[in-house]
Amino acid sequence: MVPRLIPACLLLALAVPAAAQKPFDDPVLERMRKDVFFLAGPECEGRGIDTKGIEKAADHVAAAFKEAGLKPAGKDGSYFQPFTVTASAKLGQPTSFALTGPGAPKELKLGTDYNPMGFSPTAKAAGGVVFAGYGITAPALKYDDYDGLDVSGKVVVILRKTPRAGVKGEKRFDTTAPSPDESAFAPFQAKIDNAVAHKAAALVVVNDSESAGTRDPIPQFANHAVGTTPAPIPVLFAKREVVDALFAAGPSKSLKELEAAIDGDLKPRSFELAGVKADARVTTEKTEYKCKNVVGVLEGNGPLAGETVVIGAHYDHIGYGNFGSLGGAAARGKVHYGADDNASGTAGLMELARRYGAVRDRQGRRLVFVAFSGEERGLYGSIHYCKEPLFPLDATAAMVNMDMIGRVTAVPADWLGIWGKKDRLVVYGTGTAPGFNDLVDRAAKSADFRLNKLAAGTGPSDHDSFYRKKVPVLFLYTGTHGEYHRPTDVPEKINVPGMKKVTDFVQVLLDDLTTRDKPKYQATRDPWSDPTDPRASTARPAGPRLGIRPGNYEDPDGGVLVEGVSPGGAAEKGGVKDGDVIVEIGGKPVKNIGGYMTAMGGQKAGTAVEVVVLRKGQKVTLKLIPE
């Protein structure tokens, strides 16, 4: 499972029944135990997509599918469906920025004094330094920072945004734009294009005073890397004081004075800095991981044989914890075994393959077994399957997902706790098709669980990808715990009989799903929440909802990244798209998730509110009706 946005540092360790880890006499328990111990053993190295161990895990699952009699479903006749995960670019060596000449700072520190921007390719440039105001050429506005300037082969220093960026009304710089920030001349990309058109060797951007505020934040490298075409020249972002030091040594004024002068009369103040030379080197590395889903199929028989039910579980985890660990610095570099997350679900998947593989002439729909990879990095395997389905999605009746089914815990059987305890099982997706609630209740009759049924079809695991493609989903989960995404999620802590019990339950669901009328997809407004998370009650946003799944967003300027929108929710209806960054709600700036919750707390369900999002660097204002 993918961690939610709130760090789990406050997570309490929950009591887990001491699991017997000696061999079981029951052959089913014993083979499931063995599967978990192999997948979550040292050989598989935590199954990170950047480890060799994950290959062993994939082979193990494929071998189990083969032995169970499943047919390979890969296009090349193997059990594998390959795909590539491109991790965001990172900086490599050499990466440096040096200034020499009058006033030049001795040494510039990466991350403190400057950062290459994500627009940068691997490139280097050296030459004289030219200050070119805001880097804008706007003939219609009779304004050109490059007028009379030769920047060919030189390093151009410019200010962010436009002159008078904070000014509203007729006195604005660009009155053709609805607001200063929406000016076509404000985006980085426009400034880069203009610098390149003027044959600049490199571009150095500094904050305008308004963007600088008191902290003068410089963006992190990766923030603009994903999905952007690299510029042909190095593009750096530097602190204002770096540039100011150069100005102070010459006859020119300070950056602040220059900026004020330009803003005052809208006349460019560009010039070359005498004797100053810059040397910029940027090395970027994009990491590509070859991943694969493991897919096996059991054909059905009879009139429903042309339709499919997908049963899935992700087999990848976070390897050595360099990405996605909640264990802090001490956990980095240690194997994160991922026994519950999700060797448990994978063991359930292999067990179901064995059981159904042993059935002769099974009537009903085709069963497609998928062990997904790339889940922990962002559901990549299931997203890939849904983009290139091996069996058509419109003839896929349902998708059942198992993620973290190894920590079955006994909880009070009723709200008052007077009827003793029962094993807890959380089932999501009961709202994604009419009849799913009844289906789960029917299955529950043969199992002694205290069920937590939730309607939500979205969530931090692979069923989410199918739900977004309008496939009804069910998701089984036994709850979070203190070892979640830490090196301590080890096989010894797995409740093997409990895991088998969940698998038995899933089998009952599948018997039903493969033989009854095709469930009809329906959108559900219910957001995902985790009833087993002790923080859940405090983590819920106050006030009405927009129906977005927030992601992490590290830009110092802040905002809340929209990682996904709930089908049929307020955000989707109002035109919010995946990848938008919410920066304002109802006129209030949104800097982070806390600010988002506060802003939403002040809204009323059913009353429209203006929400400003950043989309590809441009501000877009949308009207949303919170629910």
Ligand SMILES: [Zn+2]
């Ligand atoms: Zn996980």
